[in-house]
Amino acid sequence: MARAVVAGAGPAGAFLALLLAREGVETVLLERQTDFAREFRGEVLMPSGFRMFSRAGLGDAFGALPQRAVERIQVWRGGRRLFELDVRGIAGEESVPRVVSQPPMLEMLVREAARFPSFRFERGALFRGLLRSGDRAVGVTADIGGAPREIGADLVVGADGRFSAVRRQAGLEEDRNPQAFDIVWCKVPLPPGWGGSPAVRAFVGRRHFAVAIPTPDDRLQVGWVLDKGSFGELRRRGVDAWLEDLAGHVSPEFGAHLRAHRADAAHPFLLSVVSDRLPRWTGPGLLLLGDAAHPMSPVGGQGLNMALRDAFAAGAILAPVLRGAPDPATVDAAAARVQAAREPETAEIQRRQAIVPRVLFERPILSRLLIDLLAPPLVASGLASRVLRNTLRLFAGGIDLGVGVRPGRPPST
Numbered sequence: 001m002a003r004a005v006v007a008g009a010g011p012a013g014a015f016l017a018l019l020l021a022r023e024g025v026e027t028v029l030l031e032r033q034t035d036f037a038r039e040f041r042g043e044v045l046m047p048s049g050f051r052m053f054s055r056a057g058l059g060d061a062f063g064a065l066p067q068r069a070v071e072r073i074q075v076w077r078g079g080r081r082l083f084e085l086d087v088r089g090i091a092g093e094e095s096v097p098r099v100v101s102q103p104p105m106l107e108m109l110v111r112e113a114a115r116f117p118s119f120r121f122e123r124g125a126l127f128r129g130l131l132r133s134g135d136r137a138v139g140v141t142a143d144i145g146g147a148p149r150e151i152g153a154d155l156v157v158g159a160d161g162r163f164s165a166v167r168r169q170a171g172l173e174e175d176r177n178p179q180a181f182d183i184v185w186c187k188v189p190l191p192p193g194w195g196g197s198p199a200v201r202a203f204v205g206r207r208h209f210a211v212a213i214p215t216p217d218d219r220l221q222v223g224w225v226l227d228k229g230s231f232g233e234l235r236r237r238g239v240d241a242w243l244e245d246l247a248g249h250v251s252p253e254f255g256a257h258l259r260a261h262r263a264d265a266a267h268p269f270l271l272s273v274v275s276d277r278l279p280r281w282t283g284p285g286l287l288l289l290g291d292a293a294h295p296m297s298p299v300g301g302q303g304l305n306m307a308l309r310d311a312f313a314a315g316a317i318l319a320p321v322l323r324g325a326p327d328p329a330t331v332d333a334a335a336a337r338v339q340a341a342r343e344p345e346t347a348e349i350q351r352r353q354a355i356v357p358r359v360l361f362e363r364p365i366l367s368r369l370l371i372d373l374l375a376p377p378l379v380a381s382g383l384a385s386r387v388l389r390n391t392l393r394l395f396a397g398g399i400d401l402g403v404g405v406r407p408g409r410p411p412s413t
Helices: 011-021 047-055 059-063 102-113 165-170 231-237 239-247 252-260 303-322 328-353 355-362 364-381 383-397
Strands: 002-007 027-031 067-069 072-077 080-086 098-100 119-123 125-133 136-144 147-158 181-189 199-205 208-214 219-227 269-271 286-288
Touching (some): 002 011, 002 136, 002 303, 011 027, 011 102, 011 119, 011 303, 027 102, 027 125, 027 136, 047 059, 047 303, 047 383, 102 119, 125 147, 147 165, 147 303, 239 252, 286 328, 303 328, 328 355, 328 383
Parallel strands (some): 002 147, 027 119, 072 199, 147 286
Antiparallel strands (some): 067 098, 072 080, 136 147, 181 219, 181 269, 199 208
8 A cells, every 4th residue: 555646747747656665654655657748848947947946956857958048038929929928037036937848857757756665656557546445535446557556645646637537537627717719739849040049039929929939859849829729720621721821920041940940849738828726635534636626827837837736845844744643624724734835826827928919809999909008018118028027026936945855865876
């Protein structure tokens, strides 16, 4: 029997499993896939997220990962660059957002965790359901290696993403916060001359928004924000039509690059944007973290960030409890403290995330007024860049957690 079973080896699950295992908590981590390569993974990591690695003693391991610094954000309207924002030190220190390849990051976390005998990782493990004693979760059932298994635990942690099977089995319902937009992602070759520029380019227009992010593999991740439901028509017209429409909304040289590399574009991936939050992240013997508890909007690059911060707080609170032989009431109280520690920041970040889409997509008259009439004087006065910098400050720096992780034993070598 394990003290903790963590379903989902994404950022929240893998990081939490490491934090627990190094404190001597018997931990089983389950992952449905056999590797970490997926159709889409968010790669933007803010200082408040990677600071969790430093505070957990993983700064060097994180620094060795494939990554690219983001030092500037350029805001464009068609072929005109409106302004450029230097984001160095935006989180109150000499750090900048990073674009980090998630698969190597997750492999690093499970590799570090595997140094401890209290850790077990099961790849290709399909979660089937919760083991229950009365209304209490006491473990999970899963198909591992094609065979059904039961794994008992004092605490089941669902970190299995926005479509969480653990959440569904637990019957925990989210508060719906309907979004007016979706986002389509793809990767294209990096345009000539962009490789040496640590800048993200944002293209703003009426009822659309595009972002181009250089990635550590020397490609360009392109996201196009659209009215919710509008991608279906573009998809019916084909990838060429989708890229042609996108090319018409960006600078001419970037548009020409997109047209020239139609055949090289990775399969477009439609991310149906949700921004929900469960009133309760816990049940008897159960805790949800990351997107399983609060799916995040892509605004501000917060999904990966918040998952790591959830795991950091959960590790600090749960490890001292699960290391012993805790009674159920003590376990449940600790799980409730995790939600209490994390919910205020989550709610505030989601509130801020909703502001820009509300203006661009839900209030078209205000959007037209802002972009066509107010943007030029705001840009000329420098007010636009100051507003953007202040908006990004919270996304980059987060809200102080107020909890720490015990140093624990250093990884064995």
